[in-house]
Amino acid sequence: MLSVENQIHIYDFVRVISEAINLVSPSLNKHHKIVTCIARRLVQAMKLKSADAQNIIFAALLHDIGIFSDEERDRILTFEAQGIDVNTHAHLGYELLRHFDPLAESAELIKHHHASYCDKGKSVPLGCYIIHLADRVAVLFDESREVLEQVPEILVKIHKTESVFHPDTLAAFARLTEREYFWIEAASSLSYQQALGSMQLSQEVIDLETLRSFAGIVSQIIDFRSSFTATHSKGVAAVAKQLAGLSGFSSNECAMLEIAGLLHDLGKLAVPNEILEKNGSLSEEEFNIIRKHTYYTYTILNKMSGFKQLARWAAFHHERIDGSGYPFHVPGNEFCKLSRIMAVADVVTALTEDRPYRRGMSREKTESVLWQMANEEKLDADIVKLAIEHFSFVNVIRAGAQLEAKREYEALSSLIDEKRKAPQETTLSLVQVPLKQQLAKNEAFTLA
Ligand SMILES: [Fe+2]
Ligand SMILES: [Fe+2]
Numbered sequence: 001m002l003s004v005e006n007q008i009h010i011y012d013f014v015r016v017i018s019e020a021i022n023l024v025s026p027s028l029n030k031h032h033k034i035v036t037c038i039a040r041r042l043v044q045a046m047k048l049k050s051a052d053a054q055n056i057i058f059a060a061l062l063h064d065i066g067i068f069s070d071e072e073r074d075r076i077l078t079f080e081a082q083g084i085d086v087n088t089h090a091h092l093g094y095e096l097l098r099h100f101d102p103l104a105e106s107a108e109l110i111k112h113h114h115a116s117y118c119d120k121g122k123s124v125p126l127g128c129y130i131i132h133l134a135d136r137v138a139v140l141f142d143e144s145r146e147v148l149e150q151v152p153e154i155l156v157k158i159h160k161t162e163s164v165f166h167p168d169t170l171a172a173f174a175r176l177t178e179r180e181y182f183w184i185e186a187a188s189s190l191s192y193q194q195a196l197g198s199m200q201l202s203q204e205v206i207d208l209e210t211l212r213s214f215a216g217i218v219s220q221i222i223d224f225r226s227s228f229t230a231t232h233s234k235g236v237a238a239v240a241k242q243l244a245g246l247s248g249f250s251s252n253e254c255a256m257l258e259i260a261g262l263l264h265d266l267g268k269l270a271v272p273n274e275i276l277e278k279n280g281s282l283s284e285e286e287f288n289i290i291r292k293h294t295y296y297t298y299t300i301l302n303k304m305s306g307f308k309q310l311a312r313w314a315a316f317h318h319e320r321i322d323g324s325g326y327p328f329h330v331p332g333n334e335f336c337k338l339s340r341i342m343a344v345a346d347v348v349t350a351l352t353e354d355r356p357y358r359r360g361m362s363r364e365k366t367e368s369v370l371w372q373m374a375n376e377e378k379l380d381a382d383i384v385k386l387a388i389e390h391f392s393f394v395n396v397i398r399a400g401a402q403l404e405a406k407r408e409y410e411a412l413s414s415l416i417d418e419k420r421k422a423p424q425e426t427t428l429s430l431v432q433v434p435l436k437q438q439l440a441k442n443e444a445f446t447l448a
């Protein structure tokens with residue numbers, strides 16, 4: 001049976017992936033943390049079963065995973081959102097996660113996390129309404145002001161639109177709002193982990209196949225941001241896996257290297273779209289921003305105890321044997337074989353893949369670039385030799401993996417188009433409704 005270098009718990013992995021998608025913007029980062037913190041206190045106040053609570057927390061951590069453009073993010077992170085399409089990102093988030101078994105239920109919650117109670121009532125799981133309320137409270141926070149002074153205004157806005165929220169979530173919310181800690185904790189991005197720390201989250205360990213499937217999802221999210229490199233991660237992963245096999249590594253090591261390949265450009269989530277999509281040469285400043293991506297890949301993956309080695313294989317792909325790479329300038333003797341394979345796989349894929357603005361390089365040209373880099377002590381000569389000896393085989397595997405990724409990319413793109421054309425649901429009805437009920441207050445509540 002294939003195994004991961006150390007045990008990786010599902011919660012650790014979800015948390016790290018949430019941090020990775022949060023690299024896309026500081027506002028999304030804070031938003032996911034605030035929503036998670038509020039959702040955590042709501043599930044506690046509502047005394048939900050721990051399995052349900054866990055699905056809700058995983059969904060809260062990832063709920064806006066389907067937002068791909070800066071413009072869509074800015075629109076959705078506002079309260080006065082009438083007329084805004086809220087379907088697309090919610091459905092896309094669902095589509096990305098639904099085939100990944102440990103998150104299948106969370107995916108259902110993400111699908112309807114903007115559902116309005118007055119439209120959908122009981123047809124939508126309660127967890128969706130918990131995330132919906134947490135989400136709408138979160139977008140009302142004004143970072144530039146003291147949180148406690150904002151409470152009365154936030155309550156007025158939520159009560160004015162109360163018909164869109166589930167009554168049980170409103171009742172739980174009412175019990176929490178009088179307690180200052182609830183607001184202080186939610187507004188501090190430091191305290192969300194502490195809030196989660198008091199939950200009994202599953203100790204379920206992820207096996208290698210599950211890890212591979214989730215890494216595939218993450219690679220889609222990385223690559224989907226730019227049509228220029230829409231299938232790059234899958235190509236690098238396939239080439240790295242084959243080169244590791246040809247170098248005599250075990251099937252376990254090859255599978256782990258494939259996962260590292262899928263995640264090698266994780267840090268590109270921190271690079272703005274306009275730089276990734278720029279048609280033309282990059283300015284020095286833009287190039288410097290791109291150069292940061294491997295640092296972020298390393299920092300995020302290295303946070304998982306079971307991923308210490310994998311973080312190096314993934315993040316050292318722009319390091320060079322003579323120390324001229326970036327960002328760590330890893331000395332040759334610390335630049336291990338699997339990291340060197342990844343560096344070769346990245347170059348092979350970058351040279352041979354088709355991009356919208358150019359065709360992939362011919363075999364002859366690719367070989368001459370690879371030999372030159374090996375001669376200049378940029379790439380490992382033994383691995384380059386292997387890649388060239390088995391060029392046809394490796395290239396067919398790469399092209400097949402990228403063709404499959406292209407189909408996934410096109411399916412996601414057409415799903416987005418379809419959702420954008422569909423009749424829109426809006427985040428909130430801004431019609432003022434009278435308070436239907438005095439919210440329940442002061443019920444017994446224990447802080448954990
Ligand atoms: Fe959302
Ligand atoms: Fe959200």
Ligand SMILES: [Fe+2]
Nearest residue numbers: 264265317318
């Ligand atoms: Fe890269």
